[in-house]
Amino acid sequence: MIIYLPCTLTELKIPYDSHKIEKDEPLKTGIKDIARNANVSIGTVDRVLHNRGEVAQTTREQVLKIIEELGYTPNLLAKSLSSKTKYTINVLIPDPESNAYWEKPLEGIKAAAREIKKFNFELQIATFNYSDENSFIEKSNEIVDSNPSGFIFAPVFYDSSLKVIDKCEKLKLPYVFFDVFIENCKNLAYFGQNSVQSGYLAASLMNYSIHNGISHIYIVKPVKSSAPVYHLGLREKGFLSYFKEKPGLQTEIHSLDIDISSLSYLDTALDAIFDSDQKPSGLFIANSRAHLIAKYLEKNQIQNVVMVGYDLLKENIEYLEKGIIQFLICQKPEEQGYKSVFSLYNHLFLKKPVEKVNYSPIDIIMKENIEYYKNFKI
């Protein structure tokens, strides 16, 4: 897999069948051409281009006119080479040590950083402890105080995030929300997943795969999470809404709250429902721990249960390939990371407008197509 690069440059005008080589090149106009045409020096042109002042109104307009006429676009290579301005992008996300999921966006973030390093961009990554709001506060303050050029972070703690946001806005520091969205903010962009929609999709997959009369579907989720569980509720909501919209279905949806910290408890809880007269024909695991349930099914040799889970963790992939998990939903976390860095690049360097809300695609992964999603190549 590779990453889509946010496009940045001016449109190529390539007609079909234009392969005849034209050796006389159009000689792209540069700052010198403008200067010559406007009867000024390149210094003046540069001052106009960057609004550095010290240019008479009349000459300014003249230069602007020539720029327009000649359709000047700056040479980014020369710009980066010459420019002394360095850009620092800071990233603050939960520690991947505590939740392996966060390694994925990090991959994309680093990949993007590699791409734009040549344009004087530097990346600084920090992490905080998912179960320690103070660590978030400390790190975010440290970052904002270091006066970076841009800030990407996951605003998982609402109140603390509002304070950071306030600080960013006062400092005119562009900030990008990652994974979690907070409304009514002047964030440059948001990159994340549409959790409701993915739950809805999961329900549809479930519905396609279960056909035998009355069926019992269980939504499996952690009984109490120490960490904020932003997406889980939304996924559940989407899942439920699907079945609400289809009243004709003979489907009963149950909730199964399990304590993930205790594997023996997990066994007991699953034993209970599989021994009941409401045997599951479908399990929807709203977080990335589908593999834990899959392990149970494997151990107890339970078949004919449709499992829909999330995220391409290697344990999940293992059970997908074994045929115990049928569907995994993947929301391209690498790509999200990649794109969020690029949004800052577009804003800071190219001065291009940036899309504010960006949902990643909802990929459906099965045994038969997992091969092509396994590794994030960039």
Add this chain to the structure above:
Amino acid sequence: MIIYLPCTLTELKIPYDSHKIEKDEPLKTGIKDIARNANVSIGTVDRVLHNRGEVAQTTREQVLKIIEELGYTPNLLAKSLSSKTKYTINVLIPDPESNAYWEKPLEGIKAAAREIKKFNFELQIATFNYSDENSFIEKSNEIVDSNPSGFIFAPVFYDSSLKVIDKCEKLKLPYVFFDVFIENCKNLAYFGQNSVQSGYLAASLMNYSIHNGISHIYIVKPVKSSAPVYHLGLREKGFLSYFKEKPGLQTEIHSLDIDISSLSYLDTALDAIFDSDQKPSGLFIANSRAHLIAKYLEKNQIQNVVMVGYDLLKENIEYLEKGIIQFLICQKPEEQGYKSVFSLYNHLFLKKPVEKVNYSPIDIIMKENIEYYKNFKI
């Protein structure tokens, strides 16, 4: 949607929690530093770096040693700025006028060209007539004779392609196969889809969605195509092999060869099978014309038929959203195009090794996730 950019640069070494700002930068070593350390001039260093000869063996080794020690990596910006070498990449694919599918890879190809334009890359696109081998021969010859830096083409005509390949190899012109693969060639890379696997996946989707006793599934395909139908057979093969592997299934697979050129014939053919005692419960349309069949189903108000088709043509999307087509399989043609251009960029400009066989992911598109695949953003 955006495109994954083949990664090209050296690995960033960013430890977690490295966000403390270090104002004393490591001052990346350049050609000057090497020259100073090796007691030579930059001219000599350049000669060593580019094997331009005229360097004594001893000094050469000395310079090489310093380069190694200092871990020199060239500044690509400066290189492109200064270098006089221009790269021309030629593309030869079937005319999108005759088959709208080909617009997709073209989008990706153009997007990639935009990206690397700054590195002195120029793109030249030519098309040939799918039903006229001569047009392929002519165009390909013209291109190869124009002495480009790289050549991307769809080798749909086997014998003619072999001749082109031969010519390329004699001229040491790197060539990339697109969409169609020819074995035992020294092609730089291949980008395309695993058609067998996608057919296999389609069968799995079909199998998940059909449950009622004995079911009849029809593979719909054009009776005789004027154009080479490279992928169709492979998709069918994959589809069939899935059901062969599962002997327990009460499924009967039929073939339905239709003449696409005549819509009235299509109606007649479909009428026949829907009036028969082997009513379809599933339709697998191996090419991108699922919308034609969907139109029939809509017109005749036929429901409870599972349709699996290919490609995100806007007509197909329309029927997917209406719920008449259940699944569309998409193989990221834009991305394929994008990546094939970048493979040449990696080879020619960065001198980086390139993966030879590159299958694109097999995306499963449903009504519930089409939204995020609709437009190719770059």
Add this chain to the structure above:
DNA sequence: AAAAATACCGTTAACGTTAACGGTATTTCG
């Protein structure tokens, strides 16, 4: 009206690399 301030603009040295152009030594040849 002289001095000081300001407005405006041109020149120039970078940035890191490429490649043409010379220029010494050293070697080869008549």
Add this chain to the structure above:
DNA sequence: CGAAATACCGTTAACGTTAACGGTATTTTT
């Protein structure tokens, strides 16, 4: 042994842009 060829290497002008540094005019201040 002198001339010519060669091997080797340094210098320098680009590439397009940035931004610091001066340098004229013109205007403002005393």
